[in-house]
Amino acid sequence: MTNSPVPVHLTDKLSQFSDLWSQKKIADLNDYEVKLAKLHGEFVWHTHDDTDELIMVISGRLTLQLRAGDVVLGPGELVVVPRGVEHCPVAEEETAILLFEPAGTLNTGDAGGPRSKAPESL
């Protein structure tokens, strides 16, 4: 309890990777994780059955396709995708996002597939 917590600068962290659709963990909070990712193109339709998921856009523009209609997010906008709601992110330009969700949440949720991977730590 004697060490000061270390600040995390989002832009600095974003400069440390360039791979797309690959979540990078930047902080732990209890049993939750704060993660960054860079997106470009369309992901896969998926659902997280056991958890809500917070997505905040840092730069670029994210269209979150949902069966009930699209939600478009720019920098400084966030949305919470409720558990059980199928969604598919699309980014027409390279887009950086921050994610907040329980540790162990996979990027592809129930969908699995070749793009499914656990986050790396930055």
Next chain:
Amino acid sequence: MTNSPVPVHLTDKLSQFSDLWSQKKIADLNDYEVKLAKLHGEFVWHTHDDTDELIMVISGRLTLQLRAGDVVLGPGELVVVPRGVEHCPVAEEETAILLFEPAGTLNTGDAGGPRSKAPESL
């Protein structure tokens, strides 16, 4: 499950209040809350014994006083204050922050006092 989640624009939400040291809830995620607050001046020393606390600066500049030394955060920087670590925020200019922590977490932690209050919803 048929309604699309509603995006939250941080700057819009910040324009909707001006009171200081008063947390405003802008989203729920499982049993956690995303909150905004505006700070100016010095708060009270306090500890959250049961939870870590995420603080991200949106605008301004926050000095987080800690017994082990100060941590200074500017826009786009975040820090997780571990549970049990005593801290006291100071903002020499008006500063807007985003908080992420379990629902029910009080702003003053264990310290109580006149500045202790539950978040309002925006």
